[in-house]
Amino acid sequence: MIMKLNMNINTSVAAIYAMMLLLVACSQERTLFPTEKTDRVPLNVFTSFKADVTTRATAQPLPEGSSIGVFLIADANYTPQSNVKYTCQPDDEWTSETSVCVGGARAGLCAYYPFGKVTFSADTRTTLKNQAYTEDADWWYAKDNAAVTVTNLSPEIEFLLEKPYSQLSLEMIRNGRYPLQCKITNVRIELENGDPMVDQGTFDIKDGSLQNTTDVTSYSYPTSGPMHDTGLGVGEAARDTTCNYLFVPQILASGLKLTLTIDEREFSVIVPQADLGELIAGKRHVVRLDIRGGIPINIVEVTTKEWQSTSLDGGDATTIKDTTEIIIDGGKVGTEDWASDPTENGSGAL
Template sequence: MKPVTTLLSITRLLSVGGCLLLGSCSQGEDALTSGASGNARIPINVEASLADVVTTRTAGYTPVPSGGAIGVFRTAPVTADSPAQRDVKYTYNGTKWSPESEATQIVVGAENATLCAYYPQGSVSFTANTTQTALTVKDYTAADDLCYAHKPVQAQVNNANRAVSFLMEHAYSRLQFSITRNSTADYPNACKITSIQMEPATAGSEFYTARTINVGLPATNGSQLTGSKAASWTLNTAALAMGTAGISKGATDTSIDKLFPPQAFSANVGTKLTLTIDGKNQTVTVPYAKLTGLKAGEISRIMLEIQGTELVVESVQIKQWSTINSGTHDSTLD
């Protein structure tokens, strides 16, 4: 048996030597499976999950839906023969992730790569040669629910460690209104709400309707979010049911569901709300203790009641953002 063993060993040595001499095995199947030596650039293997509230009512992650796609950035290292790669599309088919094309897929060498990603791919545009994009107030839709991972789970990603997992967090906060017309209070008109205005109770305080986010930075980085303060935000509701038909006695309107840039309000400054009801303004202030800001990944639901000619804040519900069941996991501040 010894001659056979010796022969096999010699054969393996010759095979390895042939690969080294000819350079034909550097991108072969063995290299892809087991990693690569030197600075050979090897495609990464991608997977991603989205932040959610799992059945245990704790923060967790849920798989990207089948057909969903993420955009991946490799921002370092950058050399003349290995430029940065930006917004490279990877799609999940329910079983595996695939790049849009082999020509554009993310590749890594011996040096650890800097990667970040976002979802859904193509839902936003980025400032040229950056990982910065705009967050603006808009209606909530799943397509506009920007999620991102400023880095992969793995501490090291290189040609010997090319498996990459991204855990995506919500970039936006959600703001909802629940407006009820009291069933017993004497209100003589149709209760048509044609406008909702939101502003800090103290002028000049922290309040944003547009911000820029850098998806390559963590939320704890003070430079991740930038933007100029806004004086107020006004929503024209004249064309909505609350503006055309009005709210009947005992009924509740929950049609307002907005994506807002995340922000912390100025300390001890409440939020002033002005509703135009049947052509007249009614104002109420949400105390700072009930609403200290709009946090990324959370839903803030402001519960208002119209009691005759008085507008009252019933409560503010703060809950984790869940695509499984948005009606649970509430923390109510009365």
């Protein structure tokens, strides 16, 4: 009888020990069913493009196969975890080989997309720099949302992605009255009164702040390159040609002066400050130019649009939607939602 009782006790102890082993993961502090502030559980991740950068009423999830980099921000309660890769699986489930783990204290979290595209310093900071647009330079981030409390009792986070850059697009049309070849070999961008523009700065995805900025008085972008050996050729009528540039978001102190070298001659035009007074993060500012004889360059319109990519990792296309329109000098100034599909918006400057 005593032997049977001992066997039952041993069996119970073994079962309890096995259950304890099942509750340990991620670190010796993590449990699947947290009961104390020191218990750690894996983070559950969801990721979407912000609703205001799509034409949909709600945030649009990233497509299957997309990967983001997640940062657990260092504070008194947490040792940082940097650039942890999470990948979207079927049914919008996000997985990681090395999970971010959270405890009883609020966890600060931020992320970027696509994974591996951005170079960071030791923490959540990277560099923004004015440059000709390329797909490789285009990315998104999600800053820490102070309104959301992520702990071991509520370990879910939804990252809402937005753009750190502002985009300036020059859409050029060759008018039928322009008599020459219309080869553009250089584009210079500067402020009308000679004031400097912000050229680059240190950007922190943790809070979206920009610090340690440096200035420049003008940018000169050659348009020759592998695709345009002798310059950028501008076609007639609907065959418009677009040069796209990424800019550090900033307020413009005066009108934007554009100088184009066309058929070996320089022609300038001023975009009034009233029409474009700020380069806004997440916006695509479009200046439509008509190249013609007599008055060589004419501004047809200046528009500001929401900027949302459609092509990375197989994302669905978003469309352009007018929200405001003001007629000025035969052109218009408007605000629209925007899709950055290269087939819709032209190529980057080369």
